[in-house]
Amino acid sequence: ATVLPKMVSGEWMGTMNLTEPHAGSDLGVLKTRAERRDDGTYRILGQKIFITWGEHDFTDNIVHLVLARLPDAPAGTKGISLFLVPKFLVNEDGSLGERNDVFCHSLEHKLGIHGSPTCTMIYGDGKFGREKGAIGYLVGEENRGLACMFTMMNNARLAVGMQGVAIAEAATQKAIAYAKERTQGRAPGWSGDGMSPIIEHPDIARTLLTMKALTQGSRAIAYACAHAVDMAHAAQGEDARQWQERSSLLTPIAKSFATDAGVDVASMGIQVHGGMGFIEETGAARYLRDARIAPIYEGTNGIQAIDLVTRKLPLSDGAQVRGFIAELREVAAAVAASNREGFGETAARLDAAVADLEGATDWLLSRLRDGKLAEALSGATAYQRLFGLVLTGVYLAKGGLAEAGDGGQDRRVALCRFAAENLLSETSALKDRVVNGAASLAAARSILD
Numbered sequence: 062a063t064v065l066p067k068m069v070s071g072e073w074m075g076t077m078n079l080t081e082p083h084a085g086s087d088l089g090v091l092k093t094r095a096e097r098r099d100d101g102t103y104r105i106l107g108q109k110i111f112i113t114w115g116e117h118d119f120t121d122n123i124v125h126l127v128l129a130r131l132p133d134a135p136a137g138t139k140g141i142s143l144f145l146v147p148k149f150l151v152n153e154d155g156s157l158g159e160r161n162d163v164f165c166h167s168l169e170h171k172l173g174i175h176g177s178p179t180c181t182m183i184y185g186d187g188k189f190g191r192e193k194g195a196i197g198y199l200v201g202e203e204n205r206g207l208a209c210m211f212t213m214m215n216n217a218r219l220a221v222g223m224q225g226v227a228i229a230e231a232a233t234q235k236a237i238a239y240a241k242e243r244t245q246g247r248a249p250g251w252s253g254d255g256m257s258p259i260i261e262h263p264d265i266a267r268t269l270l271t272m273k274a275l276t277q278g279s280r281a282i283a284y285a286c287a288h289a290v291d292m293a294h295a296a297q298g299e300d301a302r303q304w305q306e307r308s309s310l311l312t313p314i315a316k317s318f319a320t321d322a323g324v325d326v327a328s329m330g331i332q333v334h335g336g337m338g339f340i341e342e343t344g345a346a347r348y349l350r351d352a353r354i355a356p357i358y359e360g361t362n363g364i365q366a367i368d369l370v371t372r373k374l375p376l377s378d379g380a381q382v383r384g385f386i387a388e389l390r391e392v393a394a395a396v397a398a399s400n401r402e403g404f405g406e407t408a409a410r411l412d413a414a415v416a417d418l419e420g421a422t423d424w425l426l427s428r429l430r431d432g433k434l435a436e437a438l439s440g441a442t443a444y445q446r447l448f449g450l451v452l453t454g455v456y457l458a459k460g461g462l463a464e465a466g467d468g469g470q471d472r473r474v475a476l477c478r479f480a481a482e483n484l485l486s487e488t489s490a491l492k493d494r495v496v497n498g499a500a501s502l503a504a505a506r507s508i509l510d
């Protein structure tokens with residue numbers, strides 16, 4: 062009641078404090094300490110790094126959510142608790158009180174997102190002249206902090222996926238605008254005076270359409286995930302459980318596929334600009350620099366792939382993912398049944414892509430059953446991309462099926478067909494990498510020594 066309304070209204074901002082110098086992907090080893098006090102509060106002592114918006118003067122107060130360990134906590138992730146630590150303590154009447162014992166020690170110098178301060182935070186240094194230890198309030202139960210943090214992290218993963226979508230969309234719009242203006246050479250079939258706009262060159266048009274397909278596919282995956290999250294809240298009983306599982310399955314794909322797409326599309330955008338893409342004044346380079354963080358934070362995309370393979374595929378003993386794949390196949394069948402010429406080879410390509418996904422899924426589930434974890438993990442990232450590509454094809458097809466088909470130009474059908482006939486063939490290579498890549502990876506590992 063004291064804090065949340067002010068955060069929702071934007072009067073105060075918040076941070077998530079997980080990372081420490083030696084504890085990034087593996088939070089089980091974090092060292093920040095929490096000590097119990099007689100008045101029910103806690104004292105927090107330690108160092109956090111890479112904290113987004115850890116310090117700034119945009120709002121009067123900053124509410125830090127901090128993971129820390131109690132003295133008698135069990136080792137590993139089961140001994141982590143979550144604390145709310147305001148920059149300024151809050152008086153009973155809601156006014157701001159004393160400065161809490163937390164401060165920003167330094168700012169990171171980064172590749173991109175220069176509008177976002179990334180801070181090293183020190184808790185409990187005694188800098189403000191009081192007893193050492195920032196005053197913190199427990200959120201949820203002691204030693205259950207990671208579960209609480211995951212409520213936020215699952216939302217944050219989807220939101221970071223949307224950062225990827227947003228950057229990809231911006232990069233695509235900028236590249237299309239440039240390609241219409243910039244003239245160079247004469248494209249095959251160009252009948253205008255002088256040089257043609259570069260958008261007329263097949264290579265540029267293919268690049269722009271790839272950018273558009275990856276952007277729209279990523280957006281659709283993120284929306285499908287958001288829809289599943291909403292349904293999990295709105296539905297009851299078994300339905301709610303099913304939607305909860307669906308959102309769990311989609312979250313790592315939404316995070317990883319969309320953020321990888323952000324980087325890939327921003328890079329393609331630079332290519333469309335030619336040399337001007339490498340020059341700061343066009344703004345194309347900034348998209349790439351800003352996009353590059355999204356596959357790293359909120360759990361690296363490699364960690365998302367591990368989550369997808371080891372925790373999400375086994376949901377309901379594989380029934381969740383199998384049910385989902387059956388739904389994807391229905392979309393391919395609906396495209397075939399639509400008999401719309403504009404879809405070209407889409408139905409057959411979708412069918413083949415879904416079969417690749419199914420084959421890779423079965424293989425991974427069998428490796429997990431047999432305890433062959435290293436084999437399963439060797440192909441986890443390839444599998445994650447395979448899943449995202451299949452979903453891109455399927456969701457673009459759903460968009461095409463929803464289009465009126467009234468004789469005007471069916472733009473969604475055209476994009477869907479482009480993706481099906483130009484991008485989806487990658488799924489068979491990805492399946493091959495999942496199923497056949499592990500042995501050579503294990504054999505070659507020692508050459509890295």
Ligand SMILES: Cc1cc2nc3c(=O)[nH]c(=O)nc-3n(C[C@H](O)[C@H](O)[C@H](O)COP(=O)(O)OP(=O)(O)OC[C@H]3O[C@@H](n4cnc5c(N)ncnc54)[C@H](O)[C@@H]3O)c2cc1C
Pocket residue numbers: 076077078079080084085086087110111112113114171179354357358359360361362363364367
């Ligand atoms: C700009 C920026 C903002 C950030 N904002 C925040 C924030 O607000 N709050 C916060 O708490 N943190 C924040 N972070 C930290 C971020 O979440 C971590 O950097 C990220 O989780 C990765 O941890 P790490 O850097 O320690 O990399 P590491 O964990 O050391 O990983 C290095 C590489 O090894 C891989 N790897 C690690 N473990 C495994 C494994 N078990 N299996 C396979 N591969 C593995 C990773 O995928 C990665 O490729 C931010 C980071 C940056 C750069």
